[in-house]
Amino acid sequence: MPDMTTDENVSRFVERFAAELTEAGMQRMAARVFAALLASESGSMTSAELSERLRISPAAVSGAVRYLAQVDMISRERDPGSRRERYVLHNELWYETFTRRDQLLTRWEKVLREGARTLGEDTSAGARAAETAEFFEFLQQEMLGMMDRWRTHRAARDAAGE
Template sequence: MPGGRLTQQERQRIAAGLTDGLSYAEIARRLGRPTSTVTREVARNGGPGAYRPQQAHRATARRARRGTPAPPRTAGPAGGPAGEEDAGAEIVELAVRTGLPRMTARVHVDLLLSEDGRRTAAELVSRLRVSPASVSTAVNYLVDYGYVRRERDPLRRRDVYVVDDQAWYHSVVLNTRQTLETARAAAAVVETVGHDSPVGRRLSKAGAFLERVSLDILESADRWRDVLE
């Protein structure tokens, strides 16, 4: 497996992989590099939507000329293994690419990587080194969308946030039902503006598509729910 700095050819292959919609893990596998190398390379050079190999190569050369050494990566920000941090960072970036707010993604990933899938708000604040308000906003979002559930610890009188296998089922169902509501709202607008109007025809098609896809997803989620048990 190659070591050292990325070459310009490797950066061009990273750009091509991003254009093709490949995951960081797949790009890294094709390069024979650790996934964390690709994740850091893209993150520090504009992100997946703005990564340019030539600019990235020149920027790296400028940083090297300035002689700024990279900090040793022997542990995560809260004392966890560096490998765990790298894996978490990649999942966070993928979640952000799908539209999840970055802080929300960080909280979700930290819960996913916890041994028992449980953290208190204080633990999240300490591990992520962010404000209690940031954690509160993130966990409220995750609870609202079914990714996490809130439990009460009666002994210590504080909330515990939990992610378990069934959370995937609940989040899929909750989000799909919201899409189904959108589809049915579109159908209601069609009744108002008329089926034969340009707006009516457009919304009618969109609503029918979203409704049918949503019903398929709900049926599939119920059919495969036992995989999570």
């Protein structure tokens, strides 16, 4: 079995995961920066470290971290005793991401319900809008249950010392 701590294997993982994120719709450079942060031992890196690790320009790093910060996937912190910024993955990143998605679904559901009334609930367009709103409502309920199960699973895992 290959030693997964080697730089080459880590780089392969970063590029593979970044490609998956890009395929799912994330900006390519942001996906690479995110994957590099995820693969770093500390979950944080400076712009210079990201630039060197990914072999990209500081401008490319800047654009990527700006996007990732805007969508709340990372935060910026000052290196102690330095003017350099360090980019840090959020704790419970995926939980927070799905929670924000849940808020988005709530807004979409509200607009769709209003749209169904505006279009006329007895019309085909109104019925489609109403069914889409119902789907988002269902998705939210399922997601809330899933997040609760995740917290329970994680607490049990942590209590077991895994």
